[in-house]
Amino acid sequence: MENILEVHDLGMTFDNQVVFSGLNFQLTPGSKTAILGENGSGKTTLIRIIMGILTPTSGSITLGDVDNRPIKIGYVPQFRNIDKDYPLSLRSFIELNAPLVKNAAYKKRVADVLAKTELTEISDYRLGRASGGQKQRAYLAQALLEQPDLIILDEATASLDPVAKETLLNVLDKLNKSEGLTILFTTHDIPLAHEHMDDYVFFDSGEITTGKMRDFNEREVLD
Numbered sequence: 124m125e126n127i128l129e130v131h132d133l134g135m136t137f138d139n140q141v142v143f144s145g146l147n148f149q150l151t152p153g154s155k156t157a158i159l160g161e162n163g164s165g166k167t168t169l170i171r172i173i174m175g176i177l178t179p180t181s182g183s184i185t186l187g188d189v190d191n192r193p194i195k196i197g198y199v200p201q202f203r204n205i206d207k208d209y210p211l212s213l214r215s216f217i218e219l220n221a222p223l224v225k226n227a228a229y230k231k232r233v234a235d236v237l238a239k240t241e242l243t244e245i246s247d248y249r250l251g252r253a254s255g256g257q258k259q260r261a262y263l264a265q266a267l268l269e270q271p272d273l274i275i276l277d278e279a280t281a282s283l284d285p286v287a288k289e290t291l292l293n294v295l296d297k298l299n300k301s302e303g304l305t306i307l308f309t310t311h312d313i314p315l316a317h318e319h320m321d322d323y324v325f326f327d328s329g330e331i332t333t334g335k336m337r338d339f340n341e342r343e344v345l346d
């Protein structure tokens with residue numbers, strides 16, 4: 124399969140509540156897709172299905188392969204309120220899922236993701252003391268350490284100021300250009316999606332539309 128991911132006639136019903144049905148879209152390698160929609164429209168549910176946490180009530184998801192292995196998915200949540208006394212450094216936080224003994228290649232990989240997420244200079248700071256944007260990039264760095272082919276960001280810019288949002292999206296744009304990283308980004312921020320994403324999937328009270336961001340009509344959301 125040439126696509127990174129294919130969604131076929133996907134539907135999800137909780138008890139009697141149909142969240143969505145008949146959802147179809149594909150992610151091509153290196154694509155940048157925004158998932159748009161009101162609160163409660165089903166964005167997180169879709170992500171949970173893609174991650175294999177929830178089983179859909181109908182339809183299916185097919186994951187593609189890269190270099191004869193199944194694609195790897197990285198997940199970036201919206202950063203939680205990390206206590207200011209949180210003891211780990213940014214580097215230790217990023218390495219939380221890393222093997223205890225790190226060989227030279229792994230250490231290089233850590234240095235590499237720190238550089239790509241613009242955290243090298245502050246890698247020894249305590250995460251609790253970092254700004255919201257730095258914390259969010261630390262979550263991204265943690266996900267990148269596993270070398271994903273597809274990165275899914277769930278409302279990852281929701282609590283960030285405009286500068287921190289731009290920094291995060293610029294980091295993602297660079298990874299997309301230099302490494303062909305495929306991006307799936309759920310957001311309420313339509314202007315940000317216009318600026319940085321190419322495609323959209325729009326959950327609109329049970330109806331789902333897909334297309335190019337440049338054709339997305341913002342007034343559809345406001346009407």
Ligand SMILES: Nc1ncnc2c1ncn2[C@@H]1O[C@H](COP(=O)(O)OP(=O)(O)OP(=O)(O)O)[C@@H](O)[C@H]1O
Pocket residue numbers: 137138142160161162163164165166167168169
């Ligand atoms: N495990 C569950 N059991 C029952 N209902 C659920 C469950 N998970 C989600 N829902 C319901 O499904 C609907 C879609 O929720 P979902 O969290 O996917 O929306 P969302 O678009 O991600 O919203 P938000 O933008 O607020 O994060 C909501 O009505 C929610 O209450």
